[in-house]
Amino acid sequence: MLGEAARSAGYRLIVRDEVASTMEEARLALGQGDPGKLWIVARSQNAGRGRHGRQWGSPPGNLYASLLLVAPCEPVLAPQLGFLAGLALHDAAAAVTGLSAPRLALKWPNDLLIDRAKSAGLLLEGESRAGQFSVIIGLGVNIASSPQDTPYAATHLAEHAQGASVERLLVALAEAWHRRFSAWSLPGGFGPTRAAWLERAAFLGETVTLRLPEGPVSGRFHGLDPVGRLELDTAAGRRVIDAGDLFFGAQA
Template sequence: MLGEAARAAGYRLIVRDEVGSTMEEARRALDQGEPGDLWIVARSQNAGRGRHGRQWGSPPGNLYASLLLVAPCEPALAPQLGFVAGLALHDAAASVVGISSPSLALKWPNDLLFEKAKTAGLLLEGESRAGRLSVIIGFGVNIASCPDDTPYPATFLKQQQPRASVETMLAALSTAWVARFAAWSQPGGFGPTRAAWLERAAFLGDTITIRLSEGPVSGRFTGLDPGGRLELETEAGRRLIDAGDLYFGGPR
């Protein structure tokens, strides 16, 4: 069930036993004229995916959810919703598990880490139809299990808090989203959102490697610019990066 604040704000919920992916279910709902502010949750997925179309295992016991928003903002501002969603994810996990920063941290651009192990991720997709922007935010949270064949450490919430559940995480996440989205929607709201995200950022000030389409680039992660791009101090000077895969440490 959604949190009380989410229900009061008009958000609705659809729960499915099994779907290909909640992202595709949200897109199908949009095709059918869905007006938005809709959470779609599945107990399992058989075609879950992450960034760049990567397949994502989705066994029962974890949270698989997508939030469909219709006309939430101007198209140019849509990428900022990834930071809003990340903060909501961090808030919710901290509430459910009782652990916060620095043990719980946000890895640019879209992961939640506990002690540097991936615990959750999100995926942001947008499209314009008839001049109106729609955004789908997909959340995947490891609650009862995590993949064991990943190239990076992973963990799940029940290892830290045995009482963690899909239900408690969904209620906390939907509640946190309402608060974070409302704060961001205020004039100048991305400034405080950006500051709050940086307070929870993993590897800030450390040497990192970003894998880009043209190849990897390494440098010191110094912050986010006012538009949300990652700031990287490299040997060749400062670079601003819109998107990429972040790895901790030097070149690889």
């Protein structure tokens, strides 16, 4: 279920029927000395999670995948891999559904939206072992179904494309990741990556609210700075934000 370009570049695939979470499986593989470039996909998870330890429902028919990368970059550059993963998700969903921006959009820092409803999310975690830095990227994509009990709108790919399937999306995703990562690895590669992400950004130029540890802050989503931090124009001036939960509107 990986395309020719991804396989030729050394990417491998393991498929499980059910796991606690694909990220934990990737962590186990890393501990056993796996060299990386490893996709782990499960048909279902019983302990999937998102950012901040939130539970991620994992019914069959959706994509649950993690990508293990061993020594992909210097640790300081690792957050940029999240933008690559988002772009790869966008590329793959566009290939499967035929949708494009602005209907298909990326919500900072880690969600894929269709008509402003969440269809996918990703989680990036770094691991340092024996002086070697590795990254695990977890991705969950609603394909056959989407949760009904969320505090935000949710959707799934099959609502927008009858032919959407785990197999089609995985092939497109692995190929898109390989292309995006290869381009990013070139000198100055984050510049084009940043520009491509902003072309697909949800709520750019609109009023948003960021939930931060010190409390919510609202302003106009201006863009990304040269290293990928969110630029927010507030009543007190421009703020540059490393991490937070973004919501549309002046309150959240």
